[in-house]
Amino acid sequence: MIRVLLAEDQHVIRSGLVALLGLEDGLEVVADVGRGDDAVSAALVHRPDVAVLDIDMPGADGLTAAAALREKLPACRTLMLTGHGAPGQLRRALDAGVGGFLLKTAPPDELVAAIRTVHAGGRVLDPSLAVTAWDLAADPLTPREKDVLRLLADGAEPAEIARSLHLSAGTVRNHLTAVVTKLNARGRPDAVRIARESGWID
Template identity: 60%
Template sequence: MIRVLVAEDMHVVRGALVALLGLEKDIEVVGDCADGAEILPLAASTAPEVAVIDIDLPGKDGLTAAAELHERLPGTRTLILTGLGSPGTLRRALAAKVGGFFLKDAPADRLADAVRGVAAGRRMVDADLALAAWEGDGSPLTVREAQVLRMAADGSQPDEIAARLCLSAGTVRNYLTTIVVKTGARNRVDAVRIARESGWI
C-alpha cells in the first residue's frame, strides 16, 4: 500500500484528489492539508511515501515545501501539481528534486500511475510539459518582457519604467503580470528570482 499525503488549498480540488486516489486499491491517503507550512509536520507524523503537492500554496509554496521534504524527510518523495505548464516552472520543479510534475487537469488514472512511479523511485513528468520544455528556447520571455523585468529588478517602479521606455504605466503593469504568469512565479519579486536563477535576465 502506497501511503500518500495531499496538499491543496482549494477544498473541492483537495477533496476530489483524496477521493480519487482513495479509490485505488494500492494507494492510501494518510493525510491532507491546505497550507504549505503544514506539509512537513504532517509528513513527519504520517510518514507518507509520496506527497502530492499543489505548486501554489499559501504559507509556503509547493516547490519550497518539496525541497524541504527532500532535505528533512528523504523517504517521502514529491509529486507537484500545477495549472501552469511553462518550461521555466518545470525547470524549477526539477531543480527542487521533485519526483514528479503533472498538470492538474491530467486524467485520474495518469495521476495514480504517476504516484506509483514516484513511489517506485522513478521521475514522472507529464509528457506535454516535457515536450514544452524540450522545444522551448530557454527563456519564455520576449525581449521587451526581459527588458521590463531587468528594470524592475533594479528597483524601478512601473511609472519609471514606462517613462524610460516611452510606454504607458498600464502597459508596463500588463507586461509585469504576463511575466509573472510566464515564469510560473508567485509575484514580481519571485519572477525576478526565477529569471535570474535561470539566466533569463
C-alpha cells in the same frame, strides 16, 4: 501500501482526490492539507512515501514545500500538480528534485499511475509538457536582481528598494535596467510579468 500526503488549497478538489485515491488498492492517504507550509509539518508527522503537491497554495507554494521535503524528509518522493506548466515552474521543480510534474487536467488513472511510478523511483512528466521540457529557458536573473524585482512587484519605489536592500539608488536602477534588458521586456512592469509567468519570482 504507499502512504500519500495530499496538499491542495481548493477544498472540493482536495476532497475529490482523497476519495479517488482511497478507492485504489495499495494507496492510503495519511494526511491532506490546504497550505504549502502545512504540507511540510504534516509530512514530518505522518512520514508519507509520496507527497502530491499543488503548486499554487497559500503559506508556501508547492515547489518551496517540495524543496523543504527534499531536505527534511529525503525518503519522501514528490509529485507536483498544477493548472498550467510554465517553463520556470518546471525548471524549479527539476531543481527541487521532484519525481513528477502533472497537470490537473490529467485523467485520474494517470495520477494514480504517476504516484506509483514516483514511489518506485521513476520520473513522470505530463505529455503535454514534453515540448516545454525540451525548451526550458534557464533563469537569467541573479539572486540580487530577483530581490530588487520582487520588491518592485510589491509596489516599492527604487528609493525604497535601495533602503530595504542597503544599496545605493544608482545600483538599484542598474539592476532594474539589467533585468529589463535580460528579459527583453518593454519596461519594468513587463519585466515583473515575464519573471512571474516564467516562475523566476513568486
